[in-house]
Amino acid sequence: MATPAKVSKPEGKNNHDNADEQADKEQQEAIEQIDEVQNEIDRLNEQASEEILKVEQKYNKLRQPYYSKRSDLIAKIPNFWVTAFVNHPQISALLNEEDEEALQFLTKVEVQEFEDIKSGYKINFYFDSNQYFENDVISKEFHLNETGEPSSKSTPIKWKSGKDLTKKSSTPSKGGRKRNMEEQESFFCWFTDHGDAGADELGEVIKDDIWPNPLQYYLASEIEEDGGDELDEEGMMDEEDEEDYEGEEEEGEGDEDGEDEGDDGEDEG
Structure with missing residues (x-):
């Protein structure tokens, strides 16, 4: 028997394999x-962060006299801070009626960012003498250690006898505002909550939202009321105009009827 002839591999297949290898090599x-370029981008980002931090530290110092002046002016307005808190949608949801009563003695809120901004900040709440606690100042501060691990600590609140709001359940609020009627923790529980300092939304809201411009929240209710008055006035005007218009139409119809009857009388005559 004749030995089968050897089947040679198609040359096209070899070329295809070589092309794949070349493409893989170029892709690698x-x-x-790309990795080298990305490292350069990351290096520039780190450099930018350091520069931004220096700028933030510079302007933090420049802002301090204005914060002090603003605090002095706010002190002239009764219930400024409790009004701002009540008008803030996120903080308002955390307040029950007794919290609001206690916060009426709040005279000053102050946010202090540490010199190394990345290491944390502190919020101070200043109070007039009140029936709830002995403290003049209650603070909560947030820290990030060198490894980026967050932690927090706060001033122990010296509650007066029978006035510890953190041990009471909420009661229905005044003014008909909607509240969760189930037992609600007091706003003051926040000072003793150190479970997850890295996810403390209330601290972030006060530092980043309210503190930069508390006036907008103090005025929020007035703006809403003014807007409501305008709408009411417009609505009332519309109704009055509509009534006047309907009255004029009725009078017009009466005049036309009178004229028609007069014409008929003349014709009959």
């Missing part, structure tokens, strides 16, 4: 180059 080289 591109990935390595």
Whole structure:
């Protein structure tokens, strides 16, 4: 029997394999180059963060005299801070009626960012003498250690006998505002909550939202009331105009009827 002839591999297949290998090699080289470029971008980002931090530290110092002047002016307005808190949608949801009564003695709120901004901040609440606690100042501060681990601590509240709001359940609020009628923790529980300092939304809201411009929240209710009055006035005007218009139409119809009857009388005559 004749030996079968050897079947040679198609040349096209070899070329195809070589092309795939070349494409893989080029792709790998591109990935390595992208990685090098990305390292350069990351290096510039770190450099930018350091520069931004220096700028923030500079302007934090420049803002301090204005914060002090603003606090002096706010002190002339009764219930400024409790009004701002009540008008803030997120903080309002955390307040029950007794919290609001206690916060009426709040005279000053102050946010202090540490010199190394990345290491944390402190919020101070200043109070007039009141029937709830002995403290003149209650503070809560947030820290990030060198490894980025967050932690918090606060001033122990010296509650007066029978006035510890953190041990009471909420009661229905005044003014008909909607509240969760189930037992609600007091706003003051926040001072003793150190479970997850890295996810403390209330601290972030006060530092980043209210503190930069508390006036907008103090005025929020007035703006809403003014807007409501305008709408009411417009609505009343519309109704009055509509009534006047309907009255004029009725009078017009009466005049036309009178004229028609007069004409008929003349014709009959």
